[in-house]
Amino acid sequence: xxxxxxxxxxxxxxxxxxxxxxxxxxxxxxxxxxxxxxxxxxxxxxxxxxxxxxxxxxxxxxxxxxxxxxxxxxxxxxxxxxxxxxxxxxxxxxxxxxxxxxxxxxxxxxxxxxxxxxxxxxxxxxxxxxxxxxxxxxxxxxxxxxxxxxxxxxxxxxxxxxxxxxxxxxxxxxxxxxxxxxxxxxxxxxxxxxxxxxxxxxxxxxxxxxxxxxxxxxxxxxxxxxxxxxxxxxxxxxxxxxxxxxxxxxxxxxxxxxxxxxxxxxxxxxxxxxxxxxxxxxxxxxxxxxxxxxxxxxxxxxxxxxxxxxxxxxxxxxxxxxxxxxxxxxxxxxxxxxxxxxxxxxxxxxxxxxxxxxxxxxxxxxxxxxxxxxxxxxxxxxxxxxxxxxxxxxxxxxxxxxxxxxxxxxxxxxxxxxxxxxxxxxxxxxxxxxxxxxxxxxxxxxxxxxxxxxxxxxxxxxxxxxxxxxxxxxxxxxxxxxxxxxxxxxxxxxxxxxxx
Amino acid sequence: xxxxxxxxxxxxxxxxxxxxxxxxxxxxxxxxxxxxxxxxxxxxxxxxxxxxxxxxxxxxxxxxxxxxxxxxxxxxxxxxxxxxxxxxxxxxxxxxxxxxxxxxxxxxxxxxxxxxxxxxxxxxxxxxxxxxxxxxxxxxxxxxxxxx
Numbered sequence: 344x345x346x347x348x349x350x351x352x353x354x355x356x357x358x359x360x361x362x363x364x365x366x367x368x369x370x371x372x373x374x375x376x377x378x379x380x381x382x383x384x385x386x387x388x389x390x391x392x393x394x395x396x397x398x399x400x401x402x403x404x405x406x407x408x409x410x411x412x413x414x415x416x417x418x419x420x421x422x423x424x425x426x427x428x429x430x431x432x433x434x435x436x437x438x439x440x441x442x443x444x445x446x447x448x449x450x451x452x453x454x455x456x457x458x459x460x461x462x463x464x465x466x467x468x469x470x471x472x473x474x475x476x477x478x479x480x481x482x483x484x485x486x487x488x489x490x491x492x493x494x495x496x497x498x499x500x501x502x503x504x505x506x507x508x509x510x511x512x513x514x515x516x517x518x519x520x521x522x523x524x525x526x527x528x529x530x531x532x533x534x535x536x537x538x539x540x541x542x543x544x545x546x547x548x549x550x551x552x553x554x555x556x557x558x559x560x561x562x563x564x565x566x567x568x569x570x571x572x573x574x575x576x577x578x579x580x581x582x583x584x585x586x587x588x589x590x591x592x593x594x595x596x597x598x599x600x601x602x603x604x605x606x607x608x609x610x611x612x613x614x615x616x617x618x619x620x621x622x623x624x625x626x627x628x629x630x631x632x633x634x635x636x637x638x639x640x641x642x643x644x645x646x647x648x649x650x651x652x653x654x655x656x657x658x659x660x661x662x663x664x665x666x667x668x669x670x671x672x673x674x675x676x677x678x679x680x681x682x683x684x685x686x687x688x689x690x691x692x693x694x695x696x697x698x699x700x701x702x703x704x705x706x707x708x709x710x711x712x713x714x715x716x717x718x719x720x721x722x723x724x725x726x727x728x729x730x731x732x733x734x735x736x737x738x739x740x741x742x743x744x745x746x747x748x749x750x751x752x753x754x755x756x757x758x759x760x761x762x763x764x765x766x767x768x769x770x771x772x773x774x775x776x777x778x779x780x781x782x783x784x785x786x787x788x789x790x791x792x793x794x795x796x797x798x799x800x801x802x803x804x805x806x807x808x809x810x811x812x813x814x815x816x817x818x819x820x821x822x823x824x825x826x827x828x829x830x831x832x833x834x835x836x837x838x839x840x841x842x843x
Numbered sequence: 844x845x846x847x848x849x850x851x852x853x854x855x856x857x858x859x860x861x862x863x864x865x866x867x868x869x870x871x872x873x874x875x876x877x878x879x880x881x882x883x884x885x886x887x888x889x890x891x892x893x894x895x896x897x898x899x900x901x902x903x904x905x906x907x908x909x910x911x912x913x914x915x916x917x918x919x920x921x922x923x924x925x926x927x928x929x930x931x932x933x934x935x936x937x938x939x940x941x942x943x944x945x946x947x948x949x950x951x952x953x954x955x956x957x958x959x960x961x962x963x964x965x966x967x968x969x970x971x972x973x974x975x976x977x978x979x980x981x982x983x984x985x986x987x988x989x990x991x
Contacts, residue, residue, distance in 0.1 A: 375982075382982075508851070510904065514858045514897040521865055521890050528883040535873060535883055536865070559928055566920035566955050732957050733966055736948045739924070740970055743931045743947060744940070748984045756932030760925050767921060771913055772854045790886040802879025 346472045353472075353699030357707050362405050365398065366704050369406035370711045373413020378421050380429040380554055380745045384414040388674045392681075400682040401697045405704040407678055411671050412654045412705070415614065416460060416712050419647060423452045424723055425738055427557050429745075431549050432614040432650040434780050435622045437557070439635060439642030446638050450582030450724040455592055455640055456647040457716050458584070463600040463648035464709030467655035470604050471702050476691075478656070479663040482608045487795035488806045490609070492816035494789045497616045499820050501781045502827060503623040509827060512778045515769075519782025520789070522547065530794060540754075547758065548749050552783060555759040556776045558742035560766020562735050582721055592644035595625050599648030607653030608660060613668055614653040615784050621649035627826075655705055661686055662698060848912040851905035858898030866891035923954035939987040940979065944971050 356362060376382040388407055395403035418430030423440035436456065443452040470478070485493075498520075502512045525536045526546030537543035584592070602624065603617040625645040626635045635642050660666040665687035667673035679686050684694065691698045746759045769776060800806035807813050869887045876882030927950030934943035948967040952958050978984045 379977075508901075510897060510901050511851075511854055514854070514894060514901070517890050517894040517897060518858075518861060521861070521887060521894070524887045524890070530881070531883045533873060533883040535887065536868070559924060562951075563920050563924045563954075566924065567917040732952070732955055733962075735955075736951045736963075736966060737970055739928060739951050740931075740944055740947055740974060743928055743935075743943075744974060744978050744984075744986070747932070747935055748978070748986070751985055753932045753936050756935065757929060760928040760932065763928060764921070764925055768857075771916070772850045772857065773911075774854055786890075793886070794881050797878050797881065802877060804878065 349695070349699050350472050350703060352695065353701075353703030354707075356401065356696050356700030357405070357703035361399075362402055362700065362704060363707070365402045365406040366409050366708050367711055369409020370413040370708050370715065373410040373415075374417040374420075374712070374715065376410070377414035377417020377419075377429060379417075380421055380427045380550070380558065380742050382745050382748060383430060383550060384411050385670045385674065386749060387414070388671060388678075392674060392678060395678050396681050400679065400684055400694075401700045403678050403682070404675065404697065404701050405708075407675055408658070408701060408705060409708045412464075412651065412708060413712060415650060415654050416457075416716070419456045419460075420453060420716075420723060423456065423643070424449060424727060425734075426561060427738065427742070428553055428780075429550065431553075431780070431784055432618050432654070434553070434615075434777050435618040435646040436643055436650075438622070438777060439637075439639050442636065442638035443640065443643065444727065448638065448640075449727055450720045451584055451588065451640070452643050453720045453723055454582070454584055454717065455588070455643050457713050457720070458589075459592060459596040459599065459644040459648040460651040461709050461713045462596050463603060463652040464655060465706060466597075466600045467604050467607075467652040468702060468706040468709075470652075471656060471659060471705075472699075475659045475663050476688075478608045478659050482660055483664070485609060485812065486810060487792040487799065488810050489812035489816070491789055491792035491796055492807055492813040492820070493609070494616075494785050494792065496816045496820045496823070497620060498782065498785055498789070499823050499827075500623040501619055501778045503626050507773055507775060511772075511774045515774050515776070515779040516782035519779035519784075520786030522552065522779075523783045523786030524790070529791060542750075542752060542754050546787075548755065549780070549784065550749055551746055551755050551759045552762050553780060554742045554746050555762025556766030556769070556779075558738060559760060559763025560770055560776075562739060563763065563767040564770045565731070565735070582724060588640060591640055595621075595641040595645035596648040598624055598628075599645035600652045603649035603652030604656045606649075607656035607668075609668070613657045614650040615781070617649040617653035618646035619781055621645040651709075658701070658705075662690060662701070663688060665690075848914070849905050849909040850913045851901055851910045853913060855898050855901035855905055858894050858901060862891045862894035862898055866895065919956075920954040924951050927951040927954070936987070937990065939989045939991075940975060941971050941988050942990065944974060 357366070372387065373384065376384065376387050387410055395407065415430055415432055418428060418433040419436045419440065422428040422433040422437035423444055426437050426441040428434040428437045440452045440456065443449065498516055501516060502509055525543055527534050527544045534544055599621040602621050606617040606620065607613040622642055622645060625641045626632050629635065629639070629641060657668045657672060660668050661672045661675060665676070665685065667676050676686055684690065743756050746755050747753065749755060766776060796806055797804065807817060865887060869884045869891065873884030873887065874882030875884040875888055927947040930950060931943045931947040934946060945967045948970060949963055952963040975988055979986050979988060
């Protein structure tokens with residue numbers, strides 16, 4: 344068992360005191376910025392990049408990796424407690440996690456998120472150790488057409504997220520994708536929908552939209568309801584999962600881990616796509632899909648496992664091929680290059696202490712996150728007993744500071760306010776915001792890959808059907824549409840018969 | 844059931860308005876190109892048309908099968924919460940965090956009918972201390988605390 348030797352070697356590196364220390368710093372820092380809405384790993388890592396130059400390469404990588412998955416972890420805490428997804432991958436967790444918190448199960452939701460993430464982290468570490476090169480090869484087989492079809496499949500499955508009108512959910516996805524086109528077009532460098540405002544050139548930041556819609560919009564809707572009917576979170580009734588809960592979350596966590604490990608390897612929206620699809624899978628497989636959106640524990644366990652697994656396996660293309668799968672990974676490449684290291688296939692051979700040390704440190708870091716966060720569950724749940732009249736101004740203030748600090752741009756706060764109004768309007772129209780956010784994140788990736796695929800095929804759309812991977816996803820998409828449409832058609836027919 | 848206040852109808856109008864606005868504005872400013880060489884306008888036009896179709900379906904649904912009414916809008920929280928965050932954006936740079944935070948806390952607390960001056964003042968002071976300690980001191984964000 345060669346990989347066990349390699350892993351053991353990795354642990355001997357990761358458990359060195361200095362590496363443990365930097366891993367710990369990274370994980371704590373990551374959790375803090377994850378809990379605080381608006382602050383994200385990209386900004387934090389960019390700020391810390393110059394500091395890492397003074398560290399050993401593996402210390403730097405272990406710390407930066409800790410920030411990355413720590414932030415994802417912290418993001419779910421805020422999503423569950425106050426329905427504020429600070430990271431794009433915790434949008435899904437907010438759906439059922441927050442509903443659990445409202446039912447007085449905040450502690451249970453947080454513990455579920457922690458345990459599912461840890462489980463996923465453990466499995467993903469083993470997967471990386473066992474199959475990193477093989478998985479990287481699979482990722483290389485994905486051409487633009489395949490990727491485009493995968494994204495379309497992801498978007499269509501996002502419709503399952505909605506527990507209201509399917510038609511409205513599709514509209515929300517499209518509006519999200521339209522918002523995603525704002526900014527300078529990558530292919531032609533034409534500024535689109537920027538209305539002459541230079542700051543719009545880079546597009547709108549995810550956090551600005553999320554804070555506006557979830558933070559500001561939801562607060563307005565809550566205040567409007569008046570004191571008696573406010574969606575007050577009940578004091579925590581249940582802190583720890585029982586054996587029955589653990590049995591319930593095991594399979595969703597396992598399915599989420601598998602989905603996440605696979606999708607994380609692909610460039611782009613790995614963790615986001617993973618958490619959305621894990622939720623869709625759980626809702627489809629559940630015997631009681633109606634519970635989803637009203638605090639289903641599976642709706643927390645599956646997506647949380649998926650996004651954590653994906654966060655881990657998104658290191659695979661970086662370490663084995665030297666390809667960054669997202670902005671954080673691109674910064675990691677920067678950190679490696681500052682030390683004169685070029686990530687790629689040779690890294691595993693030339694710098695085994697870095698490669699295996701980093702992989703082992705991910706498991707150690709996940710362990711630290713659980714040890715750090717499980718005792719905090721009780722304290723976090725207590726936070727919810729603060730009266731709403733004191734809580735909401737605090738949430739709004741932290742949101743605004745967070746939004747401001749993304750680019751030190753006061754305009755971002757003003758835009759977030761505008762999205763607050765939009766969020767309130769959508770709330771009153773019973774349009775759910777989660778599909779809009781998914782469209783916003785995946786839209787630009789769909790466009791880029793569609794254009795690339797058609798450019799290669801000289802404008803022949805048949806390329807999407809000729810490539811086997813792409814065709815598979817399109818068939819799956821079609822099947823999904825049929826499954827989604829069937830109940831609606833049945834209801835419509837029943838009604839038509841009744842009327843006639 | 845009064846169709847004019849139905850959430851489906853209003854959503855349909857919203858989708859159609861956004862769809863047509865994006866289609867017309869995009870059509871005027873951005874080249875569509877061909878599938879082989881897509882212009883910057885191709886994808887947005889595709890999305891706008893999709894949104895218009897979805898809006899039209901929703902419109903039909905609203906006419907033949909109206910859903911629940913949206914109900915009344917309470918303008919007080921809408922205006923005051925938005926005023927609070929909007930003013931925060933305007934004030935954060937010229938006036939600094941402390942003033943911007945105070946304005947935000949007071950405006951958003953006024954949005955609620957349980958406003959009490961003393962309690963809000965205490966909350967504002969506490970939040971100023973916590974946020975400046977956390978964001979400015981501990982995390983070292985480039986924020987200004989006081990006016991220039």
